[in-house]
Amino acid sequence: MEGFGVNTYKWVSNEGKAALIKYHWKPKLGVKNFDRLEATRIAGEDPDYHTRDLWEAIERSEFVEYELFVQMMDMAEEQNQSFDPLDPTKTWPEDSFPLMPVGKMVLDRNPENFFVQVEQAAFCPANLVPGIEFSDDKLLQGRTFSYVDTQRYRLGANFHELPTNRPLSPPANNQRDGAMQSQAFQGPVNFNPSSRGGPATALPEGTPYSPHIQGNLVREKIKKTDDFTQAGERYRSMSKTEIKHLVENLVADLSHVADVMIQKRAVENLAKADEGLGRGVSVGLGLEK
Ligand code: HEM
Structure with missing residues (x-):
C-alpha cells in the first residue's frame, strides 16, 4: 500500500529560500488489493491478516522497503495552478511536479513489546527538524496542535521521554515537572532570561523562510472549487x-x-x-x- 502525506510542507534552504513539498511513500513490492468479496471474507476469518503478513515477512528476513519521494513546487508557482496546491483534496500532477526519490525506509525488525514500542508511539505532524516548515495548508494547521494535545492526554505530560518517542538528542522543552518526569531538571527556574540562571535557550538552526505579505487576513472557503x-x-x-x-x-x-x-x-x-x-x-x- 502506498503512503501519501496529503498535507503540504515547506523545505527551506540554509539561505531561507523555500519550496512547497508533498511526500509519497512507494512500496518496493508494489500495490496489491483484495476485491470486496475477498476483503469481507478475510475480515471474518483473519482480521489481523495485514499485521501478521508483515510480521511474518520480517521474521523471514524478507525486509519490507518503502522509497520516499517528494514533489516540489516553487513558492511562486502556488498561485499559477488551476487548483489550490494547499487544498488537501487535490493532488499535484506528476508530469508538472515529478516524484523525486530522496530516501528509503526499511522495516527490518519486529517490535518486542507492542505496548512499549507501538502503543506508546506518538507521531505528530508538528514534529519538525530544521529545514522543514509548515505551509499555509489549513487542514495541516488544525493537525499541528490537535495531535500533541491528544498525546499529552493519552500518554502523559512527559511522553517525549518514553524510549519509543525520545529523540536521539535529549528533549530540551524546559518542561521540568509532571507525571513520569525522568530527567533531573537542573536549577530552580525553568524560564529564561532569569537572574538566577535558567535553562539555555535553544536557538533555531538555519534561516527561517520569511515571506513579505500584504493584504487582508480573511476567513473564507478555498476559492478554486473544481472538485471533479x-x-x-x-x-x-x-x-x-x-x-x-x-x-x-x-x-x-x-x-x-x-x-x-x-x-x-x-x-x-x-x-x-x-x-x-x-x-x-x-x-x-x-x-x-
Ligand atoms: C489529511 C488529513 C489527515 C490525515 C492523513 C491524518 C492521519 C492520521 C494518522 C495516520 C493518525 C494515526 C497516528 C498514530 O497512529 O500515531 C492520526 C491520528 C490523529 N489525528 Fe489525524 N489525520 C488527518 C486529519 C486530522 C485532523 C484534521 C485532525 C484534527 C484537527 C486530526 C487529529 C488527529 C488526532 C488527535 C489523532 C490521534 C493522535 C494520537 O493520539 O497519537 N487528524 N491521524
Whole structure:
C-alpha cells in the first residue's frame, strides 16, 4: 500500500529560500488489493491478516522497503495552478511536479513489546527538524496542535521521554515537572532570561523562510472549487479491473441508502467526475437501464 502525506510542507534552504513539498511513500513490492468479496471474507476469518503478513515477512528476513519521494513546487508557482496546491483534496500532477526519490525506509525488525514500542508511539505532524516548515495548508494547521494535545492526554505530560518517542538528542522543552518526569531538571527556574540562571535557550538552526505579505487576513472557503476534474482524470487512468471494482464497491455501499434522492445525488456527483462512472453506478443501482 502506498503512503501519501496529503498535507503540504515547506523545505527551506540554509539561505531561507523555500519550496512547497508533498511526500509519497512507494512500496518496493508494489500495490496489491483484495476485491470486496475477498476483503469481507478475510475480515471474518483473519482480521489481523495485514499485521501478521508483515510480521511474518520480517521474521523471514524478507525486509519490507518503502522509497520516499517528494514533489516540489516553487513558492511562486502556488498561485499559477488551476487548483489550490494547499487544498488537501487535490493532488499535484506528476508530469508538472515529478516524484523525486530522496530516501528509503526499511522495516527490518519486529517490535518486542507492542505496548512499549507501538502503543506508546506518538507521531505528530508538528514534529519538525530544521529545514522543514509548515505551509499555509489549513487542514495541516488544525493537525499541528490537535495531535500533541491528544498525546499529552493519552500518554502523559512527559511522553517525549518514553524510549519509543525520545529523540536521539535529549528533549530540551524546559518542561521540568509532571507525571513520569525522568530527567533531573537542573536549577530552580525553568524560564529564561532569569537572574538566577535558567535553562539555555535553544536557538533555531538555519534561516527561517520569511515571506513579505500584504493584504487582508480573511476567513473564507478555498476559492478554486473544481472538485471533479482531478477525480475524473484519476478514474480514467484506472485499469478495466479497477474500474469494475470501483463501480461494484460504490453500488454495494449505495444500495443500502434507502432514500433514492440521495442515491441520485451521489450518481450526479460521480457523473460530474466522469459520465461513464455515473452511468455505471446508476445502472448498478437500477436507477436507469
Ligand atoms: C489529511 C488529513 C489527515 C490525515 C492523513 C491524518 C492521519 C492520521 C494518522 C495516520 C493518525 C494515526 C497516528 C498514530 O497512529 O500515531 C492520526 C491520528 C490523529 N489525528 Fe489525524 N489525520 C488527518 C486529519 C486530522 C485532523 C484534521 C485532525 C484534527 C484537527 C486530526 C487529529 C488527529 C488526532 C488527535 C489523532 C490521534 C493522535 C494520537 O493520539 O497519537 N487528524 N491521524
